[in-house]
Amino acid sequence: MMNPKSKDCVFCRILDGSIETDIIYRESGIAVFRDANPQAPVHLLIVPEEHIATINDASGVIVAECMEAAKKIAKDLNIAENGYRTVINCNKDGGQEVDHLHVHLLGGRKMGWPPG
Ligand code: 5GP
Ligand code: ZN
Numbered sequence: 001m002m003n004p005k006s007k008d009c010v011f012c013r014i015l016d017g018s019i020e021t022d023i024i025y026r027e028s029g030i031a032v033f034r035d036a037n038p039q040a041p042v043h044l045l046i047v048p049e050e051h052i053a054t055i056n057d058a059s060g061v062i063v064a065e066c067m068e069a070a071k072k073i074a075k076d077l078n079i080a081e082n083g084y085r086t087v088i089n090c091n092k093d094g095g096q097e098v099d100h101l102h103v104h105l106l107g108g109r110k111m112g113w114p115p116g
Contacts, residue, residue, distance in 0.1 A: 006051050011100035015049055029062075030069045032105075041108025042079055046070050052101045054090050063088075066103045079107035087115075 006012045013019045015031055025032040029050065035043040046066045052058045067086065074080040084107030089096040 006100075009051055009100050010098055011045075011047050011102065012051050015047070025069065025073060027069075028065065030065055032069060032073060035104065040106040040111075042077055042084070042106065044073060044105040046073070046103040046105060048101055053099045054096065055088050055101060056090060058101050062101070066101075070103055070105045073105060074107060077107070083107070085111045 010019065014021045014023075014033060021033045023031050023033050024044070030046060030048055032044050032046050035045050046069050048058075048062050048066060050062070052062065055063060070086050071080070074084045084105060087104040087106065088094075088102070089104075
């Protein structure tokens with residue numbers, strides 16, 4: 001069952017146009033826009049159109065579609081060969097701040113490990 005868009009969710013409001021944001025890719029239920037507080041030269045958020053709070057609530061198909069979009073965009077932006085990082089934060093210990101499933105796509109610099 002499709003969840004309704006949440007009026008309290010910042011990403012739902014970006015997706016419905018009530019928060020103006022440049023959406024750089026939108027196809028097959030997936031949208032991509034720049035993170036407002038970028039942590040790397042490339043820092044994009046890959047977001048399903050459907051309001052799903054966390055990866056715990058998501059089907060494997062939706063997660064796979066987000067990751068396929070991340071791969072495609074990394075290739076389009078010419079960071080695929082040098083490399084990049086995808087991150088899904090989940091809930092409190094994972095550092096999730098926006099409760100609408102999203103994949104961070106980070107690239108354009110060498111990433112450190114382990115993450116904080
Ligand atoms: P989380 O910590 O939930 O994994 O990541 C949420 C991300 O959303 C953060 O990196 C934050 O900078 C970004 N973010 C929060 N509010 C907005 C917004 O209104 N617009 C955009 N483009 N990004 C946002
Ligand atoms: Zn939402």
